[in-house]
Amino acid sequence: MSFIELDDFRQAAMVAKNELIKGMRGKKFLVSLAVILLVFVLITVIPYATGGTWSGKAASDILSSYLSYISMISLLIVALLSSVAIVSEFEERTALILFTRPIKRTTIFLGKLMACFAITALIMLVYYLLVTAMLAIFAGTIPWELIISLCFCLLYVFAASGIAFIISAFLKKSSVATIITLLGLLMVIPIVSTMIGGDTWYMLDTAGNTIITCVPEYVDSYNAIIYEWVEYMQKAIDYMNLSGDAEIMQVAAIMQGMVDSYMFGMMEPIATPDLLREAGILIAWGVSAYFIAWLKFIRREF
Amino acid sequence: MSTDSPIEIVDLRKEYGSFTAVNGLNLSIKKNSFTGLLGPNGAGKSTTLKILTHLIKATSGEAYLNGVDVTKDPKAALTNVGTVIETPEFYPYLTPRETMRYVGELIGMNKESIKTETEEILEKVKMTDWGDKRLGTFSKGMRQRIALGQALMNDPNIIILDEPTSGLDPRGMAEIREVLKNLRNDSNDLTIVMSSHILTEVQDLCDRIAMINHGTLLMDDDISAFVTSHGVRSVIAKTAEIPTAELIDRIGQLDYVRSAERLGNDVQIFIGDSNEERNRLFNDLAQMNAGIYSLAETDKLEETYLDIIKESA
Numbered sequence: 369m370s371f372i373e374l375d376d377f378r379q380a381a382m383v384a385k386n387e388l389i390k391g392m393r394g395k396k397f398l399v400s401l402a403v404i405l406l407v408f409v410l411i412t413v414i415p416y417a418t419g420g421t422w423s424g425k426a427a428s429d430i431l432s433s434y435l436s437y438i439s440m441i442s443l444l445i446v447a448l449l450s451s452v453a454i455v456s457e458f459e460e461r462t463a464l465i466l467f468t469r470p471i472k473r474t475t476i477f478l479g480k481l482m483a484c485f486a487i488t489a490l491i492m493l494v495y496y497l498l499v500t501a502m503l504a505i506f507a508g509t510i511p512w513e514l515i516i517s518l519c520f521c522l523l524y525v526f527a528a529s530g531i532a533f534i535i536s537a538f539l540k541k542s543s544v545a546t547i548i549t550l551l552g553l554l555m556v557i558p559i560v561s562t563m564i565g566g567d568t569w570y571m572l573d574t575a576g577n578t579i580i581t582c583v584p585e586y587v588d589s590y591n592a593i594i595y596e597w598v599e600y601m602q603k604a605i606d607y608m609n610l611s612g613d614a615e616i617m618q619v620a621a622i623m624q625g626m627v628d629s630y631m632f633g634m635m636e637p638i639a640t641p642d643l644l645r646e647a648g649i650l651i652a653w654g655v656s657a658y659f660i661a662w663l664k665f666i667r668r669e670f
Numbered sequence: 671m672s673t674d675s676p677i678e679i680v681d682l683r684k685e686y687g688s689f690t691a692v693n694g695l696n697l698s699i700k701k702n703s704f705t706g707l708l709g710p711n712g713a714g715k716s717t718t719l720k721i722l723t724h725l726i727k728a729t730s731g732e733a734y735l736n737g738v739d740v741t742k743d744p745k746a747a748l749t750n751v752g753t754v755i756e757t758p759e760f761y762p763y764l765t766p767r768e769t770m771r772y773v774g775e776l777i778g779m780n781k782e783s784i785k786t787e788t789e790e791i792l793e794k795v796k797m798t799d800w801g802d803k804r805l806g807t808f809s810k811g812m813r814q815r816i817a818l819g820q821a822l823m824n825d826p827n828i829i830i831l832d833e834p835t836s837g838l839d840p841r842g843m844a845e846i847r848e849v850l851k852n853l854r855n856d857s858n859d860l861t862i863v864m865s866s867h868i869l870t871e872v873q874d875l876c877d878r879i880a881m882i883n884h885g886t887l888l889m890d891d892d893i894s895a896f897v898t899s900h901g902v903r904s905v906i907a908k909t910a911e912i913p914t915a916e917l918i919d920r921i922g923q924l925d926y927v928r929s930a931e932r933l934g935n936d937v938q939i940f941i942g943d944s945n946e947e948r949n950r951l952f953n954d955l956a957q958m959n960a961g962i963y964s965l966a967e968t969d970k971l972e973e974t975y976l977d978i979i980k981e982s983a
Contacts, residue, residue, distance in 0.1 A: 375778065382775045386761070393763040464758030465769075465820060468723040469776050470748040670725040 376475045383471075383479025384486070391449060391487040400445045400488075404495045407441055408434070412502065427507035428585030434499045435517055435580045438492075439573075442525050443553040445491055450484040450532035451549035452542040454665055459542055463670055473666040481533070481658060488525045496521070516582045516643065523650040524576040528553055530657025531572070537664040565633040569642070575649040578641045591637040594630070601627045674701050675734075676828050676861045677722070682731035684717050684885070691717040693885035694731070699863055699878075704854050706872035706879045706893070707865040710979055714885035715865040716756075719832045722863075723753045735828055749777070752821030755832045757814055762806025766797055766816050769805065773820045787823060795819040795849050811842025818849055829853070831864040835871060843871070850875055869971045881975070883982045896974060904968040905951065907937040910961035917960050924954055938968075 391397050411434055415422060422430065454477075457463040466476060496518045503510050532549045539545040553572075561571040568574045581587050601623065608620035630636045677699035684692040692714040699705050707715050720726045722733050724744035733740045740747035760769055767788055774784035792798045795815040805813060814834065821829055834850070835843040853860065854875065866872050872879065873893065880890040889896065909917075912935055921939055922930040926947045928940040941947045955962050 378778075379776055382772070386764075386772050389768075390761055390763055461757075461759040462761055464725070464753075464755045465760065465773070465817070466776075467725055468748065468751075468753040468755060469773065470745045470751075471776055472745055667727075669727065670720060 376472055376478075379471050379475045380478040380482065383466075383476050384482040387453070387480055387483030388486060391483060396448045396452075397487060397491075400448055400491050401494065403441060403444065404491055405498075407437060408495060408498050411437075422502070422506040425506060426585070427503055427509050427511045428513075428583055430503055430507055431499070431511060431514060431517070431583050432580070432586040432589065434502065435583065435586070438495065438517075438521060439524060439576045439579050440554065441495075442488070442492060442521055442576075442579075443528055444550070445488055446525055446528040446532050447546055447550040447553060449488055450529040451536050451545040453480045453484050453533060454536040454661070454668075455539050455545045456542050458668070458670065459540065467670065474662065477662050477665050481529070484529050484533075485526055488529065489522050492518070492521050492525060511583075513583045517579050520576075520578045520582060520643075520647070520650070523647055523654070524579060527572055527650045527654035527657065528576070530654040530661065533661035534657050534664070537661040537668065562633050565629075565636075567639055569639075569645065570649055572650070572653050575646045575653070577638070578643065578646040578650075581638050581641045582643060584640065587638050587640055594635055594637050597635065598627055598630075675699055676701055676736050677863060678732075678734040679718065679722075680732040680734070682718065682721065682733055683729045684714070684721060684726065685729045691885055692721070692728070692731075695882065695885060695887055697880055697882075697887050697890060699861060699880075701861055702859065703878045704850075704862045704864070704876045706876035707863055707882065708869070708872060708879055708975060709865075709882040709888075711867075713883045715882060716832055717885075718882070719755065719830055719863070719865055722830055723751075723755055724748060725755065750824070750826050751828045751830060752823070752826040753830045754814070754817045754821050754834050755830070757810065757837050758817050760805040760813060760816065763804060765802050765804055766792060766819065767801045769816065769820055770823060773823045777824050779824055783824075787825070791819045791822050794822065794852065796845070809842070811838050811845060814838060814842065814846055815849065818846065822853075827859050827861060829860065829862045831862065833865055833867065835866070835868065843868075847871060847875060869975060873971050881978055883979055888978055888982050893971075896971070903941050903943050903948065903970065904973060905939045905941065905948070906933065906966050906968060907939060907955060907962045908964040908966075909935065909937065910963055913937045913960075917958070920958065920960075921955070924951070926950060937962075 412422075457466065467473070496514065500510055500514065503514065531553060532545075535549050535552065536545050539548065557571065558573045561568045561573050564571070605620045605623050605627065608616050608623075611617070626632070675698040677697075679695050679697040682692050682695040683690065691712075695714065695718060697718075707719070709715050717726065721728045722735065722740055724740055724747075728741050731741070735747040735751055736749075738747035738749075764772065770788040770791065771784050774787065779787070788801075789798070792801050795818055797812065797815055797819065800808070800812065805816065808816070818834065821831075831850075835846050838846065850862070850864075851874075854862065864872075864876065876893055878891065879893050879896045881888040881896075907913075907921075913932055918930050918932055918937055921927060921937060926941055928942070930937055930939045932938075939951065941951055952965060955965065
């Protein structure tokens, strides 16, 4: 018995095809599409509702507006679609048909991975196409950062799906797997990053933020807001220190701590990302996560 | 491995911590037989079948399907095997024809064969009219017929069934049994192993029985040998009135009667296994003029089953 054969790839493609049909015919796919469209419509309409317009805006501004929430949305879609990929086979007892066929578990895993990535990528692609249309209409240009952002979005989805696969491989209930994936990706990992503090370039969420931080104008405008806040705060602290009142100076000292730590790391200025390094980090997260999920999956018994 | 045994289990063990589910099981399934795997709950039947179908891994031992050890090379071992383990579920968004196509594609069948076999199988399991409806809308019985159908894709020479009628209503059970009977009668090269708790079902379908308890083999023989192995037949005689002690005594004194005892309003009589003794009893009871209006044999398979399980406890 060889480890992997040509027929295994053919079978993996069959599993992926079936998973794609499953994904496309499922409600979660429609919900994901609806979420993407809703976000796009809201971002498009809100400026008009508040008396503004997209006309005359720079491409980088339009891009920044549309990409601000994309990492969060992609995590939501990953949680919806990838977190059930493995657990549902056991929970819904479909494994009794699939796993008893002459097919390796590794092949099944590979097929599921390909399908989950393809479906999530397709949804993200729809969003980026809509953003491209907006840029073409209102800015008359498509900045190259859009392509970089799309690449990072796909890498982020790949890595986050790996985390979803781990959770899916260990748990027994699809609903629990979805909730835990959602909490893990949207809360636990960002909290850990914040607690670590500093430049957490090696963390999944930080690397994932490259989706938006790859737009230099976004980084500049974001940092400008923070530096402006620091400046105002510093002026206030200096003024308070001049009062000579011990209690006021005590409050000023606390405020100085907040300013120096950029609100305990919550308002850190963003560094311009090293694209190659962040891409490597996302790939490393993804490969490690899929490896752990695969190890559990091939050993999991019915 | 013997060519007469498409399924051969050698010193198979499965342990869950301190609990041993399968304890050095050795079993050879005869070619072209329909073997019923019997045993009480927790005997190790399902665990054994799940090891054979690669749903769980054995702690040690070997399990050969068509000469290939499933514990070492499950993909090769399962190549010519169809399975229905418990009541599997299907992808509800697929139709039976799509399910068959998926299974056919997985096992490497070409498009033409998939199409031809799908129609033949749907006919066999009487689901042709439902071939394009989504499985999510099917009843449990219908889904189980499709489960049986998908197991027949690519014309396997081994079929492994784990309680295939479990959870079905009487009609669903009868439908599955009918399909299995037809399979047994129509195939020249098909070995079937089926675990079941329903002894009448086993008696109806199987020609051999393998009994296991505590994860070891107790008996493996033809079903006829199984039901006569204890050499005792139990007959219930129903009387118009409550049987008297005198009547029971008279019956007990017949030279071929092993024992007779009151069982509620009836008399239970134990005789030898020969038809001659059965005929003599019938005549003698008629001559006694004791108001006996019915004679019925108790379920021998059940009795033997219970005896063997009791002895192995």
